[in-house]
Amino acid sequence: MTPPRAKALISWSSGKDSAFALHEVRRAGEFEVVGALTTVTETFGRVSIHGVRQEILLAQLGAAHLPPTIVPIPYPCPNEIYEARMGEAVERAVRDGITHIIFGDLFLEEIRAYRELKLKDTGITPVFPLWDWPTQQLAQQMIASGLEAYIATVDLKKLPAHFAGRKFDAQLLADLPDGVDPCGENGEFHSCVVAGPIFSRRLAVTPGDRVERDGYAYCDLVLEDS
Numbered sequence: 001m002t003p004p005r006a007k008a009l010i011s012w013s014s015g016k017d018s019a020f021a022l023h024e025v026r027r028a029g030e031f032e033v034v035g036a037l038t039t040v041t042e043t044f045g046r047v048s049i050h051g052v053r054q055e056i057l058l059a060q061l062g063a064a065h066l067p068p069t070i071v072p073i074p075y076p077c078p079n080e081i082y083e084a085r086m087g088e089a090v091e092r093a094v095r096d097g098i099t100h101i102i103f104g105d106l107f108l109e110e111i112r113a114y115r116e117l118k119l120k121d122t123g124i125t126p127v128f129p130l131w132d133w134p135t136q137q138l139a140q141q142m143i144a145s146g147l148e149a150y151i152a153t154v155d156l157k158k159l160p161a162h163f164a165g166r167k168f169d170a171q172l173l174a175d176l177p178d179g180v181d182p183c184g185e186n187g188e189f190h191s192c193v194v195a196g197p198i199f200s201r202r203l204a205v206t207p208g209d210r211v212e213r214d215g216y217a218y219c220d221l222v223l224e225d226s
Contacts, residue, residue: 005032008100008127009069009093012036014052014060015191016149016168017104017130017183020142022064023198024129025102031127036066037089037101039082043075050152050190051218056205059223063199069093083118094123102127106135106185139173139182147196150207151189154217158188165207165219192221 008031010022025031038057039048047057054070061068071089073082093101101124105111115126130138149168154161158180166172168191173182180188195202204224211218 005030006100007032007034007096007098008102009033009035009037009098010066010102011104012038012057012061012066013104013190014038014047014050014057014193015104015152016142016147016193017106017185019064019104019147019149019193019196019198020138020145021102021104021129023145023147023196025127026198028129031100031102033066033102034096034098035069036061036064037069037071037093039071039073039086041075041077042072048073048077050192051216052152052192052221053223056192056203056221056223059203060193060199063201063203065200086118090119090122090124099123100125100127102129104130106130106138106183107132108185135181135183135185136173139168140170143169143173145197147193148202149191149193150205150219150221152192152219152221153190155187155189156212156215156217158186161210161212161217163189164210164217165221 010018010033012018040054041048045054046052071085073085103115103126105128119126151163151166154163194205205221206224208220208222
């Protein structure tokens with residue numbers, strides 16, 4: 001008999017890195033991914049940082065066959081509230097027999113160290129399947145896999161506002177200014193996945209209005225059948 005696989009959650013941002021991390025983990029087959037963990041800013045009903053509407057998040061997880069574990073947080077969110085609510089979610093996961101959380105982080109050592117510190121002694125082990133992949137190669141591999149995404153948010157200190165709402169494709173990679181990471185790992189941009197090898201169907205999402213707030217440009221992506 002095949003021994004049962006360890007149960008894991010995917011830390012789901014709605015973007016390409018978490019989507020491709022899920023793809024890699026499913027392809028390797030070591031873990032049974034039983035749900036997706038996402039913070040949603042309750043003030044706006046949108047995925048935190050990315051600004052993606054909650055109905056798109058739920059459509060993504062439906063297409064990926066993943067039950068949602070949504071952690072609501074306020075805006076603005078003091079760090080102590082964020083850590084308390086995430087701690088409660090981790091405790092629930094442990095009670096449900098989950099032993100791992102998968103992250104799409106690529107190379108930022110301080111973020112990895114923070115996750116490892118917060119999960120230490122909780123019974124949950126962090127997993128980083130994309131760690132240290134060269135990001136130009138990774139971005140190209142994502143696109144080649146059939147992953148489709150839109151840029152949902154850009155940091156206006158690093159990119160012009162008009163990048164918000166663009167497709168994450170080869171033309172976008174060619175148009176990125178020098179010094180901008182191809183995967184946006186330094187926070188230059190955040191994305192919203194609408195299709196790919198982890199989804200059973202493509203989501204009908206279109207770019208809507210673009211707004212600027214708090215130093216960021218957000219493209220309001222809209223689910224066509226919503």
